[in-house]
Amino acid sequence: MGIVIIGAGLAGATAATALRQQGYDGPLTLIGAEATPPYERPPLSKGYLLGTQPFDEALVHPEPWYAEHDVSLRLGTRATAIDRDRRVVRTASATDAAGGEGTAEEDVPYDQLLLATGAAPRSLRMEGVDDFVTLRTVGDSTRLKEAFAEGTKVAIVGAGWIGLEVAAAARTAGAEVTVFETAALPLQRVLGPEVATVFAELHRGHGVDLRLSTQVTPDDLRGADVRIAAIGVTPQIELAEQAGLAMAAREEGGGVAVDATLRTSDPRILAIGDIAAHDHPVLGRRIRVEHWDTAKRQAKAAAAVLLGGDEPYRRLPYFFTDQYDLGMEYWGNPGPAGYDRVDIEGSTDALAGDAFHAFWVRGDEVVAAMHVNDWDASATIRESVGSRRSAAVR
Numbered sequence: 387m388g389i390v391i392i393g394a395g396l397a398g399a400t401a402a403t404a405l406r407q408q409g410y411d412g413p414l415t416l417i418g419a420e421a422t423p424p425y426e427r428p429p430l431s432k433g434y435l436l437g438t439q440p441f442d443e444a445l446v447h448p449e450p451w452y453a454e455h456d457v458s459l460r461l462g463t464r465a466t467a468i469d470r471d472r473r474v475v476r477t478a479s480a481t482d483a484a485g486g487e488g489t490a491e492e493d494v495p496y497d498q499l500l501l502a503t504g505a506a507p508r509s510l511r512m513e514g515v516d517d518f519v520t521l522r523t524v525g526d527s528t529r530l531k532e533a534f535a536e537g538t539k540v541a542i543v544g545a546g547w548i549g550l551e552v553a554a555a556a557r558t559a560g561a562e563v564t565v566f567e568t569a570a571l572p573l574q575r576v577l578g579p580e581v582a583t584v585f586a587e588l589h590r591g592h593g594v595d596l597r598l599s600t601q602v603t604p605d606d607l608r609g610a611d612v613r614i615a616a617i618g619v620t621p622q623i624e625l626a627e628q629a630g631l632a633m634a635a636r637e638e639g640g641g642v643a644v645d646a647t648l649r650t651s652d653p654r655i656l657a658i659g660d661i662a663a664h665d666h667p668v669l670g671r672r673i674r675v676e677h678w679d680t681a682k683r684q685a686k687a688a689a690a691v692l693l694g695g696d697e698p699y700r701r702l703p704y705f706f707t708d709q710y711d712l713g714m715e716y717w718g719n720p721g722p723a724g725y726d727r728v729d730i731e732g733s734t735d736a737l738a739g740d741a742f743h744a745f746w747v748r749g750d751e752v753v754a755a756m757h758v759n760d761w762d763a764s765a766t767i768r769e770s771v772g773s774r775r776s777a778a779v780r
């Protein structure tokens with residue numbers, strides 16, 4: 387029996403680690419559809435894709451760690467159903483490296499269950515174009531890395547984080563890159579126009595053909611050697627849905643509804659990472675975050691709850707990106723109420739490698755803050771979120 391974790395990604399593997407670190411010595415099973423031991427995905431669109439970082443560095447642990455810590459790691463195994471009455475997880479061996487469903491079935495019993503099934507890229511359907519590639523797994527990244535070369539024509543649909551990071555990696559490899567985006571600026575929804583414009587200038591400055599306010603057509607994609615869809619992800623909630631767990635509303639970003647302590651509507655089942663729509667005690671609303679930091683930190687918090695704790699998860703969302711020579715970190719989440727103004731301190735000439743700080747302010751409260759290229763300022767910027775800020779500084 388013991389604890390079973392479904393999803394051997396960053397959140398699942400971090401939770402297994404935290405359970406052992408926090409003293410749990412009972413049975414622990416980690417079920418993962420991919421054939422590869424758990425790994426971090428950020429390098430797949432950065433160092434690994436650029437060819438500057440070996441894949442091994444992205445592993446949460448070298449594979450022997452799991453046996454050494456008595457974690458039963460079932461790779462290439464997909465959970466296909468949860469029977470909450472019998473408290474078993476039905477599994478099937480996955481047939482391919484990406485985790486496609488196979489046939490050999492087995493039931494894994496649990497006392498408590500942790501869901502960490504992550505998210506999958508949204509697919510793009512367009513008449514006459516059936517070869518879009520997406521980026522989620524190490525296999526996807528390896529294929530893109532092999533395709534990016536001097537003169538390769540790369541078309542990317544979507545100028546969000548993944549689209550832009552892939553554009554930067556492709557340009558760095560000497561590819562000719564065109565990015566299509568329906569919004570007026572890249573990252574506009576997350577950053578707002580004041581800061582999003584910095585990313586537009588950065589990519590144009592590096593020679594990306596950035597086509598904004600554009601609905602891409604098959605004609606636009608005709609000459610490209612590689613066509614990439616980077617239009618966001620959807621949480622992998624089918625298992626939880628079939629098990630009858632409460633879900634978050636679509637307007638709330640979907641996902642498995644969890645309370646402040648990360649428990650689902652079934653107290654024996656918790657959910658964390660990209661699938662979890664968390665009732666955030668500090669923000670006072672439900673939020674589902676698709677970021678590395680949240681996956682890791684929720685995993686540690688969930689381990690404590692599985693072991694009898696009842697501490698709510700309070701951390702504010704955090705994310706980072708690296709594109710060309712620009713590195714940045716961002717904390718907070720303005721949410722549907724938005725912000726009234728953005729105070730920018732420093733030079734936003736990202737092409738020149740300059741550094742700046744930005745503060746998104748609602749009323750007189752900082753609801754989000756970031757730095758670009760000023761890593762020493764991390765702590766100060768993070769601590770500014772939630773503080774008062776009266777006058778605009780420009």
Ligand SMILES: Cc1cc2nc3c(=O)[nH]c(=O)nc-3n(C[C@H](O)[C@H](O)[C@H](O)COP(=O)(O)OP(=O)(O)OC[C@H]3O[C@@H](n4cnc5c(N)ncnc54)[C@H](O)[C@@H]3O)c2cc1C
Nearest residue numbers: 393395396397419427428465503504659660676677678681
């Ligand atoms: C290319 C890329 C770059 C990124 N860069 C950044 C970044 O710079 N900064 C940042 O903050 N975030 C970044 N992210 C986001 C970050 O990687 C995710 O938020 C994080 O991986 C979420 O962890 P997770 O464990 O919830 O999900 P995942 O990492 O998706 O892991 C879930 C795992 O569960 C498995 N699974 C799903 N269903 C089943 C099932 N039924 N049975 C068994 N296994 C199952 C999946 O195969 C997968 O391996 C990036 C993501 C990608 C794809």
